[in-house]
Amino acid sequence: MIDTYFLDYNEAHKVASQQNRPVPHMLQVCYYAGDKMETDLVNLIHLPFESFVHSLGEGVYRLPRQINLDGLNLSNDVKEDIVLNFKNALEQAKRLRHEFNKNYLIALQNTKLDFSEKLRFYIPANSSTQVMQYVSKNIADELIKRGYEVFFDMSYGMYDPECKRNLLVFNPHAIININYFNSFLFSKDLFYFVWFQDSMPLLTNNQPINLKDRDYIFSYHKIFTDLLLKKGVDKNKIFKYDIIPVDTNQFYLDETIKKEDKIIFVGSYYADVDYIDTHKDIHNDIMEVIENGDTLSSETLIEIFAKKKVDVSDKPTFINRVQQAYVRTACVSWISQNTSKEVEVYGSNWKQSKNDNIIDKFKGKAEKDDLNRIYNSAKYVLSASASAINTQRLGELVHSGAIPVVYDCRDLTHEENTWDDECLYFKTQDELNYILDNNIKPKKYMSKEMLEHFTYDEFMNIIFEQINKKTKK
Numbered sequence: 001m002i003d004t005y006f007l008d009y010n011e012a013h014k015v016a017s018q019q020n021r022p023v024p025h026m027l028q029v030c031y032y033a034g035d036k037m038e039t040d041l042v043n044l045i046h047l048p049f050e051s052f053v054h055s056l057g058e059g060v061y062r063l064p065r066q067i068n069l070d071g072l073n074l075s076n077d078v079k080e081d082i083v084l085n086f087k088n089a090l091e092q093a094k095r096l097r098h099e100f101n102k103n104y105l106i107a108l109q110n111t112k113l114d115f116s117e118k119l120r121f122y123i124p125a126n127s128s129t130q131v132m133q134y135v136s137k138n139i140a141d142e143l144i145k146r147g148y149e150v151f152f153d154m155s156y157g158m159y160d161p162e163c164k165r166n167l168l169v170f171n172p173h174a175i176i177n178i179n180y181f182n183s184f185l186f187s188k189d190l191f192y193f194v195w196f197q198d199s200m201p202l203l204t205n206n207q208p209i210n211l212k213d214r215d216y217i218f219s220y221h222k223i224f225t226d227l228l229l230k231k232g233v234d235k236n237k238i239f240k241y242d243i244i245p246v247d248t249n250q251f252y253l254d255e256t257i258k259k260e261d262k263i264i265f266v267g268s269y270y271a272d273v274d275y276i277d278t279h280k281d282i283h284n285d286i287m288e289v290i291e292n293g294d295t296l297s298s299e300t301l302i303e304i305f306a307k308k309k310v311d312v313s314d315k316p317t318f319i320n321r322v323q324q325a326y327v328r329t330a331c332v333s334w335i336s337q338n339t340s341k342e343v344e345v346y347g348s349n350w351k352q353s354k355n356d357n358i359i360d361k362f363k364g365k366a367e368k369d370d371l372n373r374i375y376n377s378a379k380y381v382l383s384a385s386a387s388a389i390n391t392q393r394l395g396e397l398v399h400s401g402a403i404p405v406v407y408d409c410r411d412l413t414h415e416e417n418t419w420d421d422e423c424l425y426f427k428t429q430d431e432l433n434y435i436l437d438n439n440i441k442p443k444k445y446m447s448k449e450m451l452e453h454f455t456y457d458e459f460m461n462i463i464f465e466q467i468n469k470k471t472k473k
Helices: 009-017 049-058 076-110 132-145 165-170 222-230 272-277 280-291 298-306 316-337 356-361 368-376 392-399 429-437 448-453 457-471
Strands: 004-006 030-032 044-046 066-068 120-126 149-155 174-178 191-196 215-219 260-266 342-346 362-364 378-383 403-407 424-426
Touching: 004 009, 009 030, 009 044, 009 066, 049 076, 066 076, 076 165, 120 132, 120 165, 132 149, 132 174, 132 457, 149 165, 174 457, 191 457, 215 222, 215 457, 222 316, 260 316, 260 368, 272 280, 272 316, 280 298, 280 316, 298 316, 316 342, 316 356, 316 378, 316 429, 342 356, 356 362, 368 378, 368 392, 378 392, 392 403, 392 448, 403 429, 424 429
Parallel strands: 004 030, 004 066, 030 044, 120 149, 120 174, 174 191, 191 215, 260 342, 260 378, 342 362, 378 403, 403 424
Antiparallel strands: none
16 A cells, blocks of 8 residues: 556556555555546546656655556566666655755745735645535635635645645635644744644644744634643634534525434444443443433543543543543434434444444435435434534534434533524433423524524634734724
């Protein structure tokens, strides 16, 4: 699964078709010589040997590390000559790439931006993410709709991480990045917005977060905000964490779809349960808290682990993963046992849960383009977060016209809006069954306030407010 240069197109196509990933976020790059061929494979890249050095030097994808001569009838002497020429050319390409990359970075760090021009936004995304690539695409589409220039740069896991050519050519006024922070690479003129949606290593490691004047952070969760503040980030640079934009072109009430008397859940199984399940006493104590309807707080989890001489007091992201994994699995198990409603579970890895109730209701992965139909087909949709109310799923299901049945973590969350009249809350299996068995309805259904909250308006308003503050005279 090493990035490879092929002399035979058919061999290159065969290997590229395998979509090999040495690690989840990296895709094997397959270069091929000869004539250019039509293909839909993003990792199959034409590279004539006569332009090998120059094309690789100026390129943006990782350099090949080996040559493949399969499919060719060559003598050993000829093969040795080809391999030797490849290695020599590769060394030249490496030196040229290094020089280009150095110059790209110097130019980026020193560029002067003209904010009287139409604003240009750079929105990176990674195809290996299950949800965030679509959020990034929605942000890009929203900016385009508003008349701005946008470069939506989808990474399939092939980019040379040191190469900034695409950025330099586009020369953005602003970058909106989800989960990754690298503003130190850019000019002080550029606006850099990072949205921490997940627990990333930068939040918990010892690496400092040094914000420039035009750097801003959106934090999805209070835990992330606390970690940022602990690192010395100015609280005025951190914006509210319950802004969850939803693409209303994709998620909407479709009255042509009949509402069925069922409850569904969309989301993957978290394997953290498997790890702790091997420690039966810890597992049983956590389940007792959830089943009793008590709050699975960080403090409670620290105490449970401490009883077994395990100190997790300095591991907030681990604690959050455990919270999410256990609450989600328990809630999905509860709906799967309900007998008054049809139950459907969508997502990934639920067979790994070894929970027969869930596995019996598991329908497989829900494709993005099918989510609105799935939501619209259900009377109720489960939202099962251990520490947040305003999730991506909640916004999607509400816009799709389903009634949200929500695990009650309001005593843990610090969100401003918890939609008490719009959501049906439960904290025990009995409370959940009461809702489903008695066809309980919320006081408000698809309220205007809630629908408007889950749009891009608030998010965009904050971004443009910061840009205008610094650039408008």
